[in-house]
Amino acid sequence: MGRMVTLVETGEMKPMMTYVCFIRHGETDWNKEIRFQGQTDIPLSETGVEQAKFLAEYLKDHTISAIYSSDLKRARQTAELIAAKHGLAVRATPEFRERSAGEWEGLTLSEIKEKYPDWEQIRFTGGAYGIEPVEQLKKRMLGGVEALVEKHQGEHIYIVAHGMCINAVLHVLTGGEYGIGKTRLHNTSMTRLSYEKEAGWKLLGINETPHLNAKKEMYS
Template structure:
């Protein structure tokens, strides 16, 4: 841990369920036509930079976004399963409003529910933190692209900032870019959050 590691964290492109505000979680929903176009645009933007390797979640929406970026920037594409989205059990497939009608506090960071299969926020945050630190350990001095999910990236930001940023605070749109740096001493810096300038031109 004697060299800094830079990460460019990218949320996956849009899916139909994103558009419907339907909770995806572990469901393997593919990119929509809009999502495929967003992936091409973020890939074109990142192709102007130098990277060494790319990691994605195994879920299709992140994997396809990552595949598109990896081809554009010319780096190896690896799957890290712990980059997957939070598992929401019985809530997966429900719209945001359907969930809020039953549990008004559902989207707060500390909300917990005893339904089978619902991964706690604490478990998600720990999983994301552990996975990204492991990747950093394997790539000292390099610039890593990491394509994951809004909940997972925000839970990681929550972990490295003691809750000052991330879940409940930071807005991450589809294919948004977030930059972080792990310094040589193992501490983390947040450089940029949720940039979608590539979708605006």
């Protein structure tokens, strides 16, 4: 499956083009505290629930063929609010779980900077302190996404996941132009792509938050 992506203006979809929309989960208390979550199973905060509700309302008239999510609470809760508007069940998928942050889970960014002098390098490569290597993250994320594209050809797939996971996909598909170390994704933001066998991947939008445009205080 070809992986180099082209950034295009949104246009009419071809019949056999598969649409993939990644959504970052809503805010958690640890997001607000700039505390590394990794695979620690933190639920949405009150603000995160509100963000997800706004997104669910925005998407209620959009075509959604299937909704997948990470198996962590913050992603599942976000996905369930969207799915309820469409009468769909959320398919929780371990491949879309956040990257393990090892020893850093539960620590704030300032605590990590103080305790780990090499934090900046390790943050974007992993492989130390129990942190999942970035290349391993890319492999499992792309494997999961490509399996869904094969399964849902010509359909509209929504995947609720995590910032680092979505950025791992972007990094691979854009050859490093976007993604890890370059792209910030807000809570409940949408990142949209399409795939067609001959044309390959196309990037339709990154970090889109139209449902929060009038609510800047809810950005995270």
